[in-house]
Amino acid sequence: MPYEWVRKPEGASEGSEAPFPSPTAELHLWPHRSLPRRGFAWVIAIMATFLALPLLEVLGTPLLWGLLPFVLLAGAGLWLALKRSYRDGQLIEELHLTPESIRLTRHNTRAPRQVWEANPYWVVLHLHPTEGPVPQYLTLSGAGREVELGAFLTPEERTRLHGELAQALARIRSG
Missing domain, CATH: 2.30.29 (PH-domain like)
Incomplete structure (x- = not known):
């Protein structure tokens, strides 16, 4: 509750x-916290794994440098969104x-x-x-x-x- x-x-x-x-x-x-801190770590780890899989195929090619900024941007976006969600969840009445x-x-x-x-x-x-x-x-x-x-x-x-x-x-x- x-x-x-x-x-x-x-x-x-x-x-x-x-x-x-x-x-x-x-x-x-206080607001309900649907994703605990441990879950946060799991989400980031799973996201990093799935974003790294396509990069393994293009490792050592010039295409890697074309895809890498978008992969890093997606990872950073998820990280920042979850961090902001946690910060907003610190509201208390x-x-x-x-x-x-x-x-x-x-x-x-x-x-x-x-x-x-x-x-x-x-x-x-x-x-x-x-x-x-x-x-x-x-x-x-x-x-x-x-x-x-x-x-x-x-x-x-x-x-x-x-x-x-x-x-x-x-x-x-x-x-």
């Missing part, structure tokens, strides 16, 4: 998993929820950090089934702004998170 509640509810044992924490909560969200405030901090990889803060009593949690850039678009409204939460999660994960966050907000508001 590419999100987790970091702070457990009071009274919860160390090994128990609660659906939401109280009275304060901390939630971390942190949601801190206390009785006094709710604060969402988005640590971007190529842009400044973004922070939104509001009073949890006045925050409205929305799950837009079809309106929005992604299905089951999850937003928080408060302090004159509406911010998205977990746009990189799957629709099922956003739906589940909506329920957990609604319960956490209700618990904070009730006392």
